[in-house]
C-alpha cells in the first residue's frame with residue numbers, strides 16, 4: 203500500500219513529506235487509516251538521536267488513533283470501520299514469560315517498537331504514526347470505545363499508559379496519597395488518572411505559574427519545590443510519587459516527601475540522575491523505581507478506564523505541516539500538555 207508521512211533523514215534535518223509503502227497485509231494484520239497522532243517527548247529524542255539508536259529516514263509517532271480500512275483473513279477482533287489505536291509497540295515474540303504475562307514491552311527477544319525498530323519478519327525499520335496509514339498485527343491493535351473523543355484520545359497511548367501502569371502496579375486506590383512531579387503530557391494524565399482512582403493528588407512543581415493549572419487538572423494540593431518550608435511540611439506525606447520530568451535533575455529533594463515504604467517511580471527520563479542520598483531510602487524503606495509504558499492488555503485497560511471516567515488528555519491540534527515548529531516549541535519546553543497532529547491535513551499528493 204502506497205502512503206505518505208513526514209520523515210527526518212538525519213538528526214539535523216527537519217521533517218519533510220516522505221512517500222513510502224506499507225507492507226502487504228499478512229493474514230493476522232490490520233490496516234489502519236490514521237486520523238490523529240500525538241507528539242511524544244521521546245519523538246524528539248529519537249529524531250535528534252539522543253539515545254544513539256536512531257535509523258533514518260525516520261517516521262516518528264507512537265500515539266495513534268484511526269479507523270480500520272482492511273483486515274487479513276485470520277483477523278478476528280476487528281472489522282473495517284472500527285475505531286482503533288496503536289501505541290508504542292507493534293510486535294513481540296508472544297511466547298516468552300514476559301509476553302505470556304502481558305508485559306510485551308519486556309519481551310525477552312525485544313519488543314518491536316512502532317517506529318525505528320526492525321520488523322520481526324522482514325527486518326525493515328518500522329515507520330510510525332506521522333503518516334496516513336499503518337499496518338499492524340491484530341494482537342497489537344487496541345479498540346477505542348465510542349465514549350472516547352477520537353480527536354483527544356491519541357495521547358492515552360503513551361502518556362496515558364506510562365502513568366497508568368505504575369498507578370496500577372503500586373495499587374493506588376481510594377485514599378492513596380500520590381505525588382506527581384511535572385505537569386506536561388505525562389504529568390497531567392497522571393493527575394487525572396490518580397484522581398479517578400480515588401487518590402489524593404499532590405502536584406510538585408518548580409514553577410509558580412503551574413499552580414492554577416494543577417488545580418484545574420484536579421490536584422488536591424500543589425507544593426512548590428522551590429519553597430523549602432512547603433517541602434519540609436510535606437515530609438512523609440506521600441505513598442507514591444510519579445516523576446515525569448524528562449531531563450536530568452536531582453531526585454534528593456523529593457525522597458523525604460515519601461512516607462515509610464513509599465516509592466518514587468521515574469517514568470519521564472532515560473539517563474543518569476544526580477548523586478542519590480540513600481539516607482531516606484535506608485531509614486524508611488523508601489525506594490526509587492522505574493516504569494516503561496505498559497503491556498497490551500494494560501493499554502486496553504487504560505483506554506477503557508479513560509472512556510468510563512471521561513478522561514481526555516488536554517490536546518492542542520496542529521496541521522501536519524506545522525510539525526517542525528511544534529517540535530521546536532516542545533524542545534524549548536513551551537508546550538503545555540500534548541500536541542496532536544490532525545492527519546486529515548496530510549494530503550496524499552504532498
Ligand SMILES: [Zn+2]
Nearest residue numbers: 242244360361
Ligand atoms: Zn511516548
Ligand SMILES: [Zn+2]
Nearest residue numbers: 295298301309
Ligand atoms: Zn516475548
